[in-house]
Amino acid sequence: MFITLKNSVPMSVWFMLLSALGFSLMAACVKEVSTLGIPVFEIVAARAAVSAVISYVDVKRKNIPLWGNNKPLLIARGTVGTFALMFVYYAVTTLPLAEATLLQYLHPVFTAILALWFLKETIQRSTVACILISLLGLLIIIYPNLAQESLVQESLAQPNLLLNPRIQYSWLSISAGVLGAFGSAVAYILVKKLTVTEDSSVIIFYFPLVAFPVSMLMLGSDFVIPSLTATILLILVGIFTQVGQVGLTKALHCADANKATAYSYVQVLFSVFIGWAYFSEIPMTTTIVGGGLIMVGALINVLWKR
Template sequence: MSAFAFSVMTACVKLVSTHNIPVFEIVAARAIVSLIISYIDIKRKKIPVWGNNKILLVARGAVGTFALICLYYAVTTLPLAEATLLQYIYPVFTAILAFFFLKERIQRSTLICILLCLLGLLAMVKPNLSMSGETVLPWFSVFIALIGALGSGTAYVIVKRLSKVEDSSVIIFYFPLIALPLSLILLGDNFVMPDTQALILLLFVGIFTQIGQVGLTKAMQTEVAAKVSAFSYVQVVFSAILGLLIFNEVPSIWTLLGGSLIILGALINVFGSRKKTAVQ
């Protein structure tokens, strides 16, 4: 459910961008919806709103916002399947950052994941370089997508440290709490009044984001984390289908090859880590 919800969310982001709504405005709209729902959830649990490690919570919100802006820019300028695949390179950055900041040893399965993800990235991007120097996949958009993946990896490392002292609802709450003012500042005077259709799409961005987060959280609580992580890669399939049906985006053979390598690497990382945990 969460994978499908996140896929619909990215499709809504791409659709609303066709109404000339700036990326920063889309981020702000999502933040408003998420902030309200997250606050209600915290009050329902009757836990303190502001948490314990406020500095790290704010840092998580800032890094998450940065990653989200990059993701939305990639979604609006790249085909859905490619944008989603590039985002899923984040385990590479997570592993490297966790090694330096959390002192977690990089396992053999993670090294294989890094290698396959890099090969997959090259397979996706390199063949699209034409003789004129132009690319089917814009280099700047690919770069921004990778920066977004780096931001996501950083956010995951921060969340892992925060999860030892903070309730998950508080961690989630700080994301839109920081994203809203930051996106509004960056938006500046570029606000575009959305028409009715764009307004509905903006609302859907927030709603489907929350559905995805709730579904993912519940899955993590009831299933083995490795299994949940593996199933989350179904989002790539959903994104490819929605891209084809809504935007007439047909993935190239190189995207299929590169995407397969990235997903294979990620699954090896997931189940390799799971196997090691079981042995221990």
């Protein structure tokens, strides 16, 4: 039965599922290590250090040139990915895991639009439906913020009106999540272009090559000496990231950018479960409804072939 299932499901799907699992575990480790006082820039630097070692060993194992062919585009991919990662990590450390992941996984919407312009991929009606439904889902997720701001305005006229701060998220955190999704989409488009001339291991290597010095520069004097527990978590961040990156890069080898990234929505399910089981986070109704719409949009993009 497993062999039949394996043969009937495209390899791009298996690789993207592996990527989603790796990234969901990575996000959980990021959230946990941030509670131990480790700054976001330091987490990015630690992830880059671990990924650099693993990527370097992998490139040498394949006995291929380390620096690749299209160096400007490789550096651009590393730079865009670095800043996208910083936005994503800020959202993960300041929002519930489910909400942060849902915002991050708006990237197929941006990827589809960018793929139309830069990769000349055909945008299908299913992709248009995915974009519209996903944006509606995003509006529902951020609705508590909009409603709370309306109550704030009313409270100016009614001083006795009580507000519930628990139903509002930071706009800075929400913006970081959306910017992280957009940056991820740009990085995926660059990866798709690079797969024509570059080995996947070289593409992956350039990310930590850029991320480490940039994050250390931005960290400055805020470096915190990690405890043993924090050190283990930081190493796991790098390892799970590598799993996610390898799965993603190989998936983009096998399918169009806008289709391949749609399968990664399963990370939302992983994150909701981890947030509930480990961090005791119960998603709000608006998160469930909005997230459900985003996932429906992804399924339409995958299953509707026109």
